[in-house]
Amino acid sequence: MGDDVLTALLRPLWLIDIFHSVWEAGGSWGVKGEADSCAVVHHMVRGGCVIAFEDGSGPVELHEGDLAIFPHGTAHSFSAERGAPTTPLSALVPTVRPGESGLVRVGAPPYGTTMLCASLRYSPLAGPGLYGELPRIIVLRRPMLEREPLLMSTLAVLPSEIARTAPGARLVALRAFETVFVLSLRVALEQLTEESPALRALRHRGISKALMAMHGSYAEPWTVETLARRAGMSRSAFSQQFRELVGDTPMRHLTSRRLQEARRLLSETGVAQREIAERVGYRSQVGFHLAFRREFDVTPGAFRSDRGERAVRGEDSGGR
Incomplete structure (x- = not known):
């Protein structure tokens, strides 16, 4: 059942490009992003952060090793703690061109938080279909990820892989993050249905x-x-x-x-x-x-x- 639904979810979705970055943060810091037509991935490599949405709903805490997926690119902020002042993402990353990568530092040293982020771009001609039913955020906690060998191994090699400049690096990075994205949705459909009515409906x-x-x-x-x-x-x-x-x-x-x-x-x-x-x-x-x-x-x-x-x-x- 999960595989059938996952296939239907992703069939109309054509991922065509990616922007990825490594974030290092320290002290009291906060970043506010805008809504975008893409899927967003946040992987907490070290430390943690607090995710908040513009509608004032309860914040979501991410801890070391956690993975957060935003299927619809829903506007959100991420910060060191609840209520921290935020800087617009556009001020920190003024130009975001698909295919590029970067290192972004926010706050003040020492930088005790490291986060791997990616924006997976949809084809503008792709209709959302059943994909539109997904919730705005899916969080996979570290213990859950550790039970998924393929997902864990892909996440483990991403930092070194995206740093390479070898031929095809851009395509490899896109497919690697796409693999993370697809595997994460599979885990969500299998294990997180009790936490989300939307996922429960799909399951x-x-x-x-x-x-x-x-x-x-x-x-x-x-x-x-x-x-x-x-x-x-x-x-x-x-x-x-x-x-x-x-x-x-x-x-x-x-x-x-x-x-x-x-x-x-x-x-x-x-x-x-x-x-x-x-x-x-x-x-x-x-x-x-x-x-x-x-x-x-x-x-x-x-x-x-x-x-x-x-x-x-x-x-x-x-x-x-």
């Missing part, structure tokens, strides 16, 4: 089948009844379990998935609006128009026009 035998159907075949005329049959559950049990784990009703979730894909097609392709409506499962152009406006507070035509104007002005990065 649930029935709900995961329904989610894969919604994300892989969103244009099909699904109903609660047909999704429940796909999940191998009764209608009532399916609806209740889905809402508890996913946080939404099945049909509302399906609508959101369809409209996300419609927004991507409007933004990144020249496909006609009528065809887009059909591609994402709407049999009525009016129904699609109304649903899109309810979801994004703008009509499909106005959205496409605005994105086009922003692209001409150079304001649209094209990321998801």
